[in-house]
Amino acid sequence: MANAKPNRLLNESSPYLLQHAYNPVDWYPWGQEALQRAKAENKPILVSIGYAACHWCHVMEHQSFEKQTIADVMNAHFVCIKVDREERPDVDAVYMDAVHAMGLQGGWPLNVFLTSEAKPFYGGTYFTPQQWTQLLQNIATAYKQNQQELHETAEQFVEHLNISDLEKYGLKQNEKQVNEADFQLIYDNLSKRFDKERGGFAPAPKFPMPVNYLFLLRYYNHTQDATALAHLNLTLREMAFGGIYDQVGGGFARYAVDADWMVPHFEKMLYDNAQLITLYAEAYQVTKHPLYKQVVYETIAFAERELMSKEYGFYSSLDADSEGEEGKFYTFTKDELQRILKDEEPLFSKYYNITAAGNFEHGRNILFRRMSDEAFAKENELELEVLQKMVACWKSQLMKVRAKRVRPALDDKILCSWNALMLKALADAYYVFGEKHFLDLALKNADFIFEKLREGNKLCHSYKNNKATIDGFLEDYALLIVALLRLYEVTFNEEWLQQAKRFTDYTLANFLDPEDGMFYFTDRSSEKLIARKKELFDNVIPASNSVMAKKLHKLGLYFDNEQYLRASDKMLNTIIPLLLKEPSHLSNWAILYYNKLTPTAEVAIVGKQVPAMREELSAFYLPNMVLMGSNHKSKLPLLSDKVPVDGQTTIYVCYNKTCQLPVHTPAEALKQLQRWQQQSKFPAL
Numbered sequence: 278m279a280n281a282k283p284n285r286l287l288n289e290s291s292p293y294l295l296q297h298a299y300n301p302v303d304w305y306p307w308g309q310e311a312l313q314r315a316k317a318e319n320k321p322i323l324v325s326i327g328y329a330a331c332h333w334c335h336v337m338e339h340q341s342f343e344k345q346t347i348a349d350v351m352n353a354h355f356v357c358i359k360v361d362r363e364e365r366p367d368v369d370a371v372y373m374d375a376v377h378a379m380g381l382q383g384g385w386p387l388n389v390f391l392t393s394e395a396k397p398f399y400g401g402t403y404f405t406p407q408q409w410t411q412l413l414q415n416i417a418t419a420y421k422q423n424q425q426e427l428h429e430t431a432e433q434f435v436e437h438l439n440i441s442d443l444e445k446y447g448l449k450q451n452e453k454q455v456n457e458a459d460f461q462l463i464y465d466n467l468s469k470r471f472d473k474e475r476g477g478f479a480p481a482p483k484f485p486m487p488v489n490y491l492f493l494l495r496y497y498n499h500t501q502d503a504t505a506l507a508h509l510n511l512t513l514r515e516m517a518f519g520g521i522y523d524q525v526g527g528g529f530a531r532y533a534v535d536a537d538w539m540v541p542h543f544e545k546m547l548y549d550n551a552q553l554i555t556l557y558a559e560a561y562q563v564t565k566h567p568l569y570k571q572v573v574y575e576t577i578a579f580a581e582r583e584l585m586s587k588e589y590g591f592y593s594s595l596d597a598d599s600e601g602e603e604g605k606f607y608t609f610t611k612d613e614l615q616r617i618l619k620d621e622e623p624l625f626s627k628y629y630n631i632t633a634a635g636n637f638e639h640g641r642n643i644l645f646r647r648m649s650d651e652a653f654a655k656e657n658e659l660e661l662e663v664l665q666k667m668v669a670c671w672k673s674q675l676m677k678v679r680a681k682r683v684r685p686a687l688d689d690k691i692l693c694s695w696n697a698l699m700l701k702a703l704a705d706a707y708y709v710f711g712e713k714h715f716l717d718l719a720l721k722n723a724d725f726i727f728e729k730l731r732e733g734n735k736l737c738h739s740y741k742n743n744k745a746t747i748d749g750f751l752e753d754y755a756l757l758i759v760a761l762l763r764l765y766e767v768t769f770n771e772e773w774l775q776q777a778k779r780f781t782d783y784t785l786a787n788f789l790d791p792e793d794g795m796f797y798f799t800d801r802s803s804e805k806l807i808a809r810k811k812e813l814f815d816n817v818i819p820a821s822n823s824v825m826a827k828k829l830h831k832l833g834l835y836f837d838n839e840q841y842l843r844a845s846d847k848m849l850n851t852i853i854p855l856l857l858k859e860p861s862h863l864s865n866w867a868i869l870y871y872n873k874l875t876p877t878a879e880v881a882i883v884g885k886q887v888p889a890m891r892e893e894l895s896a897f898y899l900p901n902m903v904l905m906g907s908n909h910k911s912k913l914p915l916l917s918d919k920v921p922v923d924g925q926t927t928i929y930v931c932y933n934k935t936c937q938l939p940v941h942t943p944a945e946a947l948k949q950l951q952r953w954q955q956q957s958k959f960p961a962l
Contacts (some may be wrong), residue, residue, distance in 0.1 A: 290741040291361040292688045293329040297338060301348035304359045307368055315356040315393040321420045321427075322391040323355040324372060328363050329688035330531070330544035330594040332603060333403045334386045340406045347410055355390075356419035362387070363593060363692060364739050364747060367799050369527050370810050371438060376400040378437045390416050395807055396431035401501035438808035448851050450794070455849075455873050459857055463867050464505065467599055467860040472536060473721040476512030478861065481536040485529060487552040488819045492864040494559055495871045495900050499954075506563070513560055515762060517572050517644035523607060525644065525675045526628060527575030528583075529553050531597075539645050540637065543597040543604040543685070547584055550576050551698035558702075562898040568649075573706050577715065580699065583687075589721035590691040590729065591699045592742060599685045606685050608641035610673070617674055625671055628653060630794055633884070692741040693730045693749060696722060697756035698818070704763040708895050716767060723773075724765060726757065734783040735800075748803040751796050751812065754784045762831060769887060769906040771913065774835060781832055785824065794847040795822050813852065819865035822848065827869045834877055834903045837914035849873065872901050876932040878950055880905040883919050884926030893943040894928075899950060 281299040289295060289306050297304055305311035307324075312429065315322045325342075327334030341347045362369035363386065372389040376382075376396035384404065389400035404412060420427060422527050443449070467489070472479040478489070490509055497505045516522060519538030521530050528550050530541035554576050561569040584592045611633045615622045621839040629644040637643045650654070655663045703719035706712065729745055730737045734750030736757065761777040764770075788796040794809045798821060812821045826848040833841030847868050856863045856870065880902055882890045886905040894904070905916050921927045922939050928946040930937045930953070937949045 286359060288622070288741075290744070290746070291329075291364050291690055293327060293331075293334075293361040293363075295635075296329065297342060297359050298337065300342045301345045301352075302357050303352045304357050304908070307358055307360050307365060309358050311358050312395055315391075315395075318356070319358050319393055320354070321416065322348065322358060322393065322395060323351065324358045324360060324368075324387075324391060325388045326360040326362050326369050326372065326387040326389070327385045328361060329686065330546065330596050330697045331385045332542065332544070332597050333384075335596075337386050337403055337409075338793045341404070341409045344406065347406060350410060350413045350417075354413065356393075356422075361690075363688075363897075364690065366750060366752070367803075367806060367810070368784075370786065370798065370812070371806050371808050372397055372400065374438055374810070376402075376436050378434055383641050392428055392431045394431075395895070396428075396435050398427045398431040398434065430551070435807050438810075440811045441793075441795075441811055443795065443811070443851065445459075446855050448855060450847060451850055451853070453850060453853050455853075455870055457874070458854070460496075460870060460874055462857055463860045463870065464493075464500075465710075466858065467492070467495070467864070467867075468508070469507075470861060470899070471508050473508070473511075474490070476508065476515040477538070477539050479536065481534050482534045482542075483521075483536065483538060484532040484554055484817065485521070485549060486615070486815075486817070486864075487549075487556040488815055488864045488868070489861060490556055492860075493560065494563060494873070494898070495868055497563070498898060498900060499871060499874065508562065510564065510566070513569065513572075517568055519558075520643035520645040523579065524646070525607070525672050525679065526579055526583075527572075527577075528579035529576070533569075540643060541604070543607060545579075545583075545595040547580070547591050547593055547692075547695045547816075550580055550584075550699055551695065551702040552818075554580075554699075554702035555705045558705045559898065559900070562709055562896070570710065576722075577703065577718075581718065586689070586691065586719075588719070588729070589725045591696050591722065593688040593690050593692055593695060595684075596686040596688075599683050602639065604637065605639070606679065606682055608637055608643055610635060610640050611642065613678075614642075617678055618671065619672070621667065627657070628668070633738055639919065689741065691729075693726060693738055693740075693753040694818070696726055696730075697753070697760045700726070701760035701763050702755070704747050704767050707919075708763070708767050711892055711895070719764060719767075719771050723760070727776075734779050736780070749823040750800075751784065751788050751798050752818065754780050754788070754920065755821045755828065756818075758828045758832075759824060762828065762835075766904045767889070767891075771907075771911065774913070777828070778832060778836060781828065784846075794844060794851065796825055810847060814862045815865050820863075823863070823865035823869065827872065830869060830872060830877070831903055834879060835905070835913060835915065845869070846873075847962065873900065875901065875954060878902040878916050878953070879929075879931040879933070880904050880946065880950075881916055881919050881929040883916065883929070884908060884921035886926035888928055889929060890943060894946065897947055902950075 283298050284304045286304050287293045330794040333367040360368050373383050375389060384402045386403055389397050391397050408410055451903050470478040477483045493505050493509045515538050521533045521538045521541045531544045531546055532542050534540045534542060554573055557569045557572045597603045611631055618625050631642045635641050650664055651661060654661045703715045729740050736748050737745035738747040738753055738754045749925050758777045758780050765773040787801050790797060798810050798812050800870045816821050826845045829841040829845035852866050856866050860867050885908055887908050891906055907916050919929050925941050927939045927941060929939050930946050930949040932953055940946050
C-alpha cells in the first residue's frame with residue numbers, strides 16, 4: 278500500500294472509512310454523489326457496512342478489498358459505497374432489515390447489493406475472496422441480463438421494509454392494564470434461558486446485555502425473589518472474573534465467544550462499558566458487594582485513561598487486534614510472566630489460571646479468575662490484605678509492560694448517544710459512591726456535549742476534528758434526556774431538567790408518528806432513505822422508543838404533564854402483548870412495566886442540608902422514584918409548595934399527588950417508601 282492512491286474516503290473523518298481510504302476499490306461515502314452516479318450509469322450499488330472495531334470487517338478488507346484484481350471487478354460493475362454503521366445507524370438498520378427479509382443471517386461486515394435507486398435485492402455478510410469474486414460476477418451478469426426481475430424483487434423488499442414492526446407483530450393500542458400476574462410472566466419467560474452454571478443467558482456466544490440485569494434488579498426489588506438475585510450475582514461475578522473483563526486494566530470486551538465468559542472478542546466499546554458501570558453501581562446498592570465497586574472504579578479509570586479526549590468527550594472503541602493478532606495487547610505467555618513477576622509468577626499464574634501451553638492462541642494466556650479473593654487467600658494460606666496488595670502490584674507491573682506494546686487501533690469519533698450513556702454512567706457512579714471525581718467528569722462531559730454536539734434544541738450525532746456532523750437520531754435525544762435527568766438528581770441544578778424537557782418537546786415535534794404514538798429513528802428534516810424505521814427491540818443499546826417511553830413517564834411526573842404520561846402509557850400498552858412473550862429483547866420496556874406496576878415515588882428534599890440528605894438517601898436502592906431537591910424557591914410543580922418544617926431540612930414522600938407526613942431523616946423516608954410499596958401492590962390475577 279506504500280504506492281497506493283487514495284480514494285474518496287480520504288476526505289472522511291470516520292476511522293472505519295479512513296481504514297479503507299487506500300483500497301484500490303473506488304469507494305464512495307454514503308451520499309448523493311454515489312447515488313446519482315449509479316442512476317446516471319444504470320449501475321447496481323454495493324453498500325458495504327462495518328465499523329472500526331469489527332474483526333471480520335478487517336479480514337474481508339485484507340483478503341478482498343485490498344486486492345487489485347477483486348477491486349477491478351468491483352469498480353467495473355458497481356458503484357461501491359462504504360458505510361460506518363456507528364455513524365449511520367439509520368442506513369445500517371434499513372439494509373440489515375433487508376438482509377433479514379431475504380432469509381439471511383445478519384452481521385458485520387454487511388454487504389448489500391442495490392438497484393441504482395438504492396433498493397436492495399441481495400446481500401450477505403463475510404465472504405471469502407473466492408466466494409466474493411464469484412458473487413460479484415454473478416450479480417453483474419444478472420443485472421445486465423435480468424435487470425427488470427431484480428428491480429421487481431427490490432420493490433418487494435422495499436414494500437417489506439416499509440411495514441413497521443408494529444404491523445409485523447400485530448401490535449396496536451389496547452387497554453390492557455399492568456398487573457402482578459403478567460409481571461411475573463415477564464420474569465418467568467426471561468428466566469427460561471438462564472445459564473445456571475456460569476450466569477448470563479444460554480447459549481454462547483454471551484453478550485453482557487446490561488438492560489436484562491437492570492430489569493432483574495427491579496424484579497428482585499419488587500418481589501424479593503432470591504432466585505432472581507442469585508442469578509444476577511452469579512452473572513456479575515462470572516463476568517467480572519472472566520476474560521471478558523480486562524483483569525489488568527479494567528473495562529469489558531464486546532462479548533465472550535464461550536459459555537464461561539473466558540474467551541473474549543477483545544474489542545472494547547464505549548456503550549458496553551458505560552452501561553456496565555451503571556449496572557454494577559446499581560447492583561452494589563442492593564448487595565454492597567465490594568467486587569462491584571471495584572469493577573465500577575476500574576472501568577471508569579479505563580474509560581478516562583484510554584477513551585477520553587482532551588475535550589472530555591469519549592471516543593467510540595478500541596480494536597480487538599494489534600500487530601495483526603486478536604488479543605495480543607492483552608495476553609501473555611508464561612515465559613513473559615516469569616520475566617516480569619519472577620518469584621511471584623507461580624502464585625500469579627494460579628490466581629489467573631495461566632498455563633505453560635497457553636489457554637488461548639499462539640501459546641498466549643487470557644487472564645481470568647475462578648475464585649474470590651477470600652477463597653484464594655484461604656486456600657493459599659495468605660492474609661486477605663496481603664493477597665490484595667500483591668494483586669494490585671501485579672496489575673501495576675503488567676500495565677507498565679502493556680504501555681510499551683503496540684496498542685489496538687482507536688476509533689476516535691465521538692458519538693452523542695454513546696457519550697450520553699457514559700454521562701449517565703458517571704452520574705450513576707457518583708450517586709452511589711459519592712466519588713466527586715466522577716461528578717467532575719460527568720459535568721465536563723455534559724459541557725462538551727452541549728458545546729460541540731448541540732445547535733439550539735437540535736443534536737448532531739458525531740464529532741471529530743472539531744466538527745459535528747450528521748443529524749441526531751432518536752437514540753441521541755432519548756439517551757441524552759436520560760443522562761440529563763440523572764444529572765439533575767445528583768446536582769439538583771434545574772437547568773439540566775429544563776433542557777431534558779426541551780429535547781423531549783423537540784422529539785415530540787420532529788420524531789413522533791401521531792398515528793401509533795411511536796417515534797421514528799430519524800428526524801423529519803433528515804435525509805430520506807427508502808424506509809423510515811422505528812426502533813422497538815433492545816439490542817446492545819436499549820431501543821430508543823423504550824427509552825423515550827420511560828423518560829416521558831418520568832418527565833410527566835416532574836412537570837405534572839399529562840401529555841407526557843398519556844404518551845408513555847400508550848407506547849407501553851401497545852408493546853405489552855409482545856413483551857409478555859419476548860422479554861429478552863424488550864427488557865427496557867419491562868422496566869417501564871415495573872415503573873407503572875406501583876405508583877412512582879415522588880421524593881422532595883427541601884432545606885439547607887439537601888446535598889447531605891440526598892447522599893444518605895443514595896445508599897438505598899430506590900429504582901422507581903423521581904427525586905427533587907432545593908434550598909430555594911423552585912418552579913417545579915412538585916417542589917413549588919414544599920417548605921422546610923420547623924427550619925429543618927425536610928423530606929416529602931408522595932404518590933399520585935398525595936403526600937405522607939413530612940420527615941427529617943432519610944431513614945424515616947425509607948420506611949414510608951417501603952410501607953407504600955407493600956401496600957400498593959396489585960393483587961395477583
